[in-house]
Amino acid sequence: MPETPSQSVQLRYFAWVREKMGRAEETVTLPDGVATVSELVGWLRTQGPEYEAAFARPEVVRAAIDQTHVKPTAPLAGAREIAFFPPVTGG
Amino acid sequence: MPETPSQSVQLRYFAWVREKMGRAEETVTLPDGVATVSELVGWLRTQGPEYEAAFARPEVVRAAIDQTHVKPTAPLAGAREIAFFPPVTGG
Amino acid sequence: MAVRVQLEDFDLGREVAALTAGRHDIGAIVTFTGTVRGSDKGAPISEMTLEHYPGMTETELERIEAEATARWPLAASLIIHRHGALRPGDNIVLVVTASPHRQAAFEAAEFLMDFLKTRAPFWKKETRMDGSGGWVDAREADDAALDRWQSAKT
């Protein structure tokens, strides 16, 4: 039986999340066991000091999948672009 | 003892009250016993067919004394200008 | 804080620019423009005439504006109301409110319109396309809209 192909996603960062990350976007391959937004955040926090800084308070970081707001429990299956950012302050 | 001098007031009519009256203003001397707006309306209704027509439904005619909205019970003492008009429809 | 009653048209952009020029204490500007609709209850309108009570109109509008200024933190406000003969699409009334905060600007503009609709001595007469016409009846909805501000006051 063929294995499930590993899922590659584009991550995008905005505002102070972008500043703490030191970059606006990157491509990552989702590891096994990372199936939701909050699981992705938990894994990212282990990937280096800039991730630790950006996601130090995960409750204040919002997420969008393919340019639609989602909750931390949202599944990543099929996602192409996942964005992380602070609560919005436009208007 | 001097008698109370009779009070002369300027009456002004607007919108369909003016049209039914056939004039925009006139001066009248308030007769004895006419001390409130509703008493004035009651007396005016006896003064001719145009008054009867204009004040046929006194509940839909609004009044202002010296350019301030008043209720039918408002006293006329000291009034110089009394206006009658339908409910306003500006804006 | 200004009130104008005039025959002439007004220019929304120019009025707002004049009211807010050089001001850095404003964060929110709300405008309401009332215009003549082309029909009333399905009947096409050719003209609308606005009669008013000179003197009392200005006094009432100033009183309404002072009340709004007392209730909300307004940085600036303006009421312009036209009278005379108007056609469909023409401007009737302009209300502008400016405040540091959007909620105050919105509420004050709605308050000004609700009071203006029920207190300012203006009367509309319509002429329909078929030549008939008559004075526009006051709307009960306007009295109801006014009531909410009075119960909110207690």
Place this chain on the structure above:
Amino acid sequence: MAVRVQLEDFDLGREVAALTAGRHDIGAIVTFTGTVRGSDKGAPISEMTLEHYPGMTETELERIEAEATARWPLAASLIIHRHGALRPGDNIVLVVTASPHRQAAFEAAEFLMDFLKTRAPFWKKETRMDGSGGWVDAREADDAALDRWQSAKT
């Protein structure tokens, strides 16, 4: 019904004129203009930079506008939001709603602003006169303002 995200300024009068030209089905036009205030919590501001999420911004604004159009009888609407570097007094956002009736125009404009403030992916960064600065925190009051539309939906 239109949405624009742009670096350039906008002209309130011109936008409203374009939206309502030749229209006789409109009786009420409400506009909201948001501008950069000269200070924030007492600290003078020299500049404000608006970052956004290209693509998602337009999608969210169109979604918000469609929701307003479904809830209220709007004859026309417009949302313009600027991004980039702005100074005190500069325009940030314009919302225009046009309807036969004033209540619908007012409510839809407030709804658009409440959703825009809490859903459109924009972030403000302030630079203060003293050189310090930082990202503007989201206001809890904006979330509360949004909630009233959700409870009103049931």
